[in-house]
Amino acid sequence: MAMRLHRLICVLLTALGVAPVLADSSRNNPTMDWLPPAVDWQDAQTLILTLDDYWYQPNDIELTGDQPYRVVLNNVSDVSTHDLVDLAFFHAVVLYKVNVDGIELVTPHIHNISLRPNSKATLYLVPKVAGEYEVFCSVPGHREEGMDGLVTIIEPGSPR
Numbered sequence: 001m002a003m004r005l006h007r008l009i010c011v012l013l014t015a016l017g018v019a020p021v022l023a024d025s026s027r028n029n030p031t032m033d034w035l036p037p038a039v040d041w042q043d044a045q046t047l048i049l050t051l052d053d054y055w056y057q058p059n060d061i062e063l064t065g066d067q068p069y070r071v072v073l074n075n076v077s078d079v080s081t082h083d084l085v086d087l088a089f090f091h092a093v094v095l096y097k098v099n100v101d102g103i104e105l106v107t108p109h110i111h112n113i114s115l116r117p118n119s120k121a122t123l124y125l126v127p128k129v130a131g132e133y134e135v136f137c138s139v140p141g142h143r144e145e146g147m148d149g150l151v152t153i154i155e156p157g158s159p160r
């Protein structure tokens with residue numbers, strides 16, 4: 001149902017001439033086969049994303065396709081749970097694993113990661129599908145307060 005709604009919204013936005021800015025990769029299905037052979041996670045670039053009331057810092061991120069990243073999500077709010085959501089974005093990357101408070105979850109794919117106040121999670125991921133993806137916090141009211149950001153995935157070897 002949510003998927004159909006998402007498509008309907010995409011169709012409506014396309015009709016309005018708005019959607020082409022953002023990539024829709026929500027039909028992709030990331031699997032471990034997407035990982036480049038012999039990824040060296042020691043060499044992964046670390047990106048620290050701070051979450052607070054009500055923003056991400058940085059909120060405009062560029063990732064290069066096929067490069068391994070260690071994305072540390074750090075919710076520094078003392079009071080609020082925050083998350084990071086976007087169907088199209090999470091279908092455009094492949095996860096190797098997720099580490100939450102020392103517990104590792106091995107999965108190629110999630111839709112949403114939620115962090116309690118003063119908690120951290122690390123996503124080990126490889127971006128795969130070039131495009132621009134708007135990510136946001138789905139806790140009611142937070143996106144309206146401005147808690148969103150743009151992640152751009154560029155093709156490997158593209159000029160910056």
Ligand SMILES: [Cu+2]
Nearest residue numbers: 082137139142
């Ligand atoms: Cu939030």
